[in-house]
Amino acid sequence: MSQNKRLSSRRSFFKQTVSAAGAAATGGGLVPYFLTASRAQAATASSDRPLIACIGNGGQGNHNMGLAMNYADVVAVCDVDSGRAAAAKQASGGKADVYDDYRKVLDRKDVQAVSIGTPDHWHTKIAIEAMKSGKDVYCEKPLTLTIDEGKKICQVVKETGAVFQVGTQQRSDFDRLFLRAVAIIQSGRLGKVSKVSCAINSAESSPQLPVVAPPKELNWERWLGQAPLVDYRWQGGKDAEGADIPYKSRGHYEFRWWYEYSGGKMTDWGAHHVDVACWALGLDQTGPNSVRVELCEHPVPFEKGYPTRDDMYNTATAFRVVNTFDDAGVELTIRHDTDNGVLFEGDKGRLFVSRGKLAGKPVEELADNPLPEDALRKAFKGSEPVSHMQNFFDCVRSRKEPQSDVFSHHRSLSNCHLANIALRLNRDLKWDPVKEAMIGDNEAQSFVAREQRKGYEITV
Missing domain, CATH: 3.30.360.10 (Dihydrodipicolinate Reductase; domain 2)
Structure with a gap:
């Protein structure tokens, strides 16, 4: 299977999955959920369905969007892969605005919460900036790339009072x-x-992966974020005898097999x-x-x-x-x-x-x-046990700490x-x-935090 066909097939699956989940969402029009009041005051408007943006529209990101649609209205989707963002817009019912830069999403004053389903190395930067912009956060696991990032997120949750649910669904589901x-x-x-x-x-594990041009719909430099700037690598398609070559890459989904x-x-x-x-x-x-x-x-x-x-x-x-x-x-x-x-x-x-x-x-x-x-x-x-996503939105309204806190x-x-x-x-x-901190091991201590590429630093 070619790379483009594989990506198209996966997008179709994500679209069907999210559409099925979204079909269970309750009705009602889009009611603005402005953050002109405090978080607690906004959360007490119990008749409103909060407005949410979904950043990172791959498999788990779109799955979470489908679950969120049972409790909120999705008004924005964002991904550095334009094909994934377009599929997410369709899965949201076609009403969501599409972005390729999460900062534009965070600038929106009507968005109360964000769901983050990006690769792991992007979680912390987006989550911290979302909280500082007045948003509550649902973020996929693992929450951080390093121990130091976890300390930073905890600091900002304390400072902002944001409701933050980590996607460790085993606590609820x-x-x-x-x-x-x-x-x-x-x-x-x-x-x-x-x-x-x-x-x-x-x-x-993988074989040696060749350098290839990134897919035209993917902004590879932005996907890399804080990580070093390197070539895109991918392998797939058919071998000389026509058999499928297993999909391997330095990118979507397979990012989890790279320490970077x-x-x-x-x-x-x-x-x-x-x-x-x-x-x-x-x-x-x-x-x-x-x-x-x-x-x-x-x-x-x-x-x-x-x-x-x-x-x-x-x-x-x-x-x-x-x-x-x-x-x-x-x-x-x-x-x-x-x-x-x-x-x-x-x-x-x-x-x-x-x-x-x-x-x-x-x-x-x-x-x-x-x-x-x-x-x-x-x-x-x-509290009475409920699903992980419901627990998040219950806490958005009550301002209580979610089941999977940071x-x-x-x-x-x-x-x-x-x-x-x-x-x-x-x-x-x-x-x-x-x-x-490490005891008596400066080399090991150097791995507690990581250097971030210029322009993608994480600040608190």
Whole structure:
């Protein structure tokens, strides 16, 4: 399949998916939701459907737009890929204005909230500027590219009072299996938990990818954002015998397999499962004291933490990293080589949870000894559990903290960032969770933040 045909096919799928989700949206005309009053005053206009803009119109971005259309009116879409932006406009019902520069979206005073579905390396800059412009934010996971970016987002949320929901949907969705697991653990049914394993599967590798011209509809320089300016790489189509060549690229979707833009499986799935582990065990307001590398495999050679070639995927393909929380007496292992899900081990039993399974002795015992009636509400910050997107818009109106807040996500995701730093350097680390700094390792500390390309700096 050619590159253009593949992109067209994927856009058609996204359009159909979002159109189906949007069909469930409630009716009503577009009512201006101006931010001339305070956030809280604006949110009390309960009869209004808030106006939202969707920045980043790829697969997950458009999926989130479809969900948002159940609670809000989409008035703007924005992407550096004009084809994706056009497809998103159609999926929104054709009413949304189209932009290629997110700053023009943030200039609009009628937009109350933004949904951010860009590649990971763009999340922080857009989110911070959105909050400073008076918008509430729903942003996909993993929220940040570095630990330092997480600290910056937390600072701006405190300063602006923005409602900010991170897209770790396992806290709310997937038949509430993870919510039920957390309620079981927090009710003491496992006793003292000393070990938790987050299995997130192995990551992709690639052959050597050739340099090709970027698609004409893609502004490649702007897509790169804070990352270094490099050539666009892509492989696909047919081989000499007519068989399909698997699509590989340095760009859409495949960005997650490049450390320049993401963190591989460690942050892609780790952002979900490590979040659940830290949430359940009350570790989402602190951090580990040490990081131990037990297994590390990268698809390309590394030197001083950096890949030595730029024509292949470079994030870790096989890994086992153990983060130790001294005060809590817990070892958190992130690994690729067991069944995808989270395994908790306590002195009263074990519990395994995934997107399709909740199992273990404490689960079996629920038949004779059910959880207290308010157990799920307690785990859901005292509110009746609802879907992740509904929770966001409920909080936009109430000004309460959403289920997946930036502060807990920053702390949970820092485990993944630290694991990646250890993997890139292939050595153990010592971490001060209070100062959020490396202990006695200046080289490792240099990876806590990154230099940003001129013109794309992140400021607070």
